[in-house]
Structure formats: structure tokens, C-alpha cells
Amino acid sequence: MKLSSFSTFSLFNILPIFVMVFAFGVIIFTFVAIFSPKVRAKMMRKQVESAKMMFDETKDVLKDLSASTVELKKDILNENIDDLRDIESMNMDIKEDSIRRTVQAVKEGWNTEEIRCRYCGEWIDNDSKFCKHCGREQ
Numbered sequence: 001m002k003l004s005s006f007s008t009f010s011l012f013n014i015l016p017i018f019v020m021v022f023a024f025g026v027i028i029f030t031f032v033a034i035f036s037p038k039v040r041a042k043m044m045r046k047q048v049e050s051a052k053m054m055f056d057e058t059k060d061v062l063k064d065l066s067a068s069t070v071e072l073k074k075d076i077l078n079e080n081i082d083d084l085r086d087i088e089s090m091n092m093d094i095k096e097d098s099i100r101r102t103v104q105a106v107k108e109g110w111n112t113e114e115i116r117c118r119y120c121g122e123w124i125d126n127d128s129k130f131c132k133h134c135g136r137e138q
């Protein structure tokens with residue numbers, strides 16, 4: 001009974017000192033880390049080493065993961081190959097159409113029958129006095 005109360009008493013005495021020493025150590029370490037490039041470099045090296053170690057440890061898992069990701073992408077592509085081909089051929093049609101239009105425009109000159117309204121920007125006949133969209137005089 002006496003021993004137990006004694007040890008409780010001493011624990012309560014030591015604990016604040018222990019916490020203070022620990023906090024002081026953390027503060028000192030923080031200052032050293034901030035002002036000493038050498039310490040920072042050492043810490044960084046530790047971090048890099050641990051990152052390397054983590055990578056080495058999980059290398060096989062990562063390999064499996066990337067392999068299965070590739071497989072998954074392959075599966076998705078294979079499942080949708082017809083749709084993808086359709087989209088690509090539609091894209092080609094659109095490109096072909098715009099190239100054809102551009103070539104035609106270069107050959108014949110730009111269509112001069114329509115101009116843009118100087119106020120609203122809509123297309124109107126180049127000889128119209130008023131815009132058919134906003135009604136303002138040209």
C-alpha cells in the first residue's frame with residue numbers, strides 16, 4: 001500500500017519533466033532542421049531511402065496492378081471496338097468534310113454572299129441594309 005502510493009506519486013512528478021524534455025527536444029530538432037541544410041539533407045535521404053524501401057517491398061504488387069490495369073483497358077477496348085471504330089470513322093468524315101470545304105474555299109475564294117452583322121455577329125446577306133437578327137442598320 002505504501003509502495004504503490006509512492007510509485008504513483010513519483011510517476012506524477014516525473015511525467016511533466018519527461019514531457020518538457022521531449023517538447024524541448026522537438027523544438028531543438030525543429031530549429032536545427034530549419035537552419036541546417038546538412039540535417040535537412042540527412043532527413044531527406046532517410047525519406048528517399050524509406051520511399052525506395054516501400055517501393056521495393058511493393059514492387060510485385062505494383063507490377064500485378066499495372067498488368068491488370070493494362071488487361072482491363074484491353075478488355076474495355078475489345079468490348080467497345082465497334083463503337084470506337086464508328087467514332088473514329090465519324091471523326092475522319094468530319095475532318096474530311098472540313099478539309100474539303102477549306103480546299104473549296106481556297107479554290108473559289110470565301111463565300112462573299114453573306115457577311116456578319118457588325119452588332120450581333122450573326123450571318124446576314126451582304127447587301128441587306130438591316131440585320132435580320134437584331135434589326136440594326138448596317
Ligand SMILES: [Zn+2]
Nearest residue numbers: 117120131134
Ligand atoms: Zn445583328
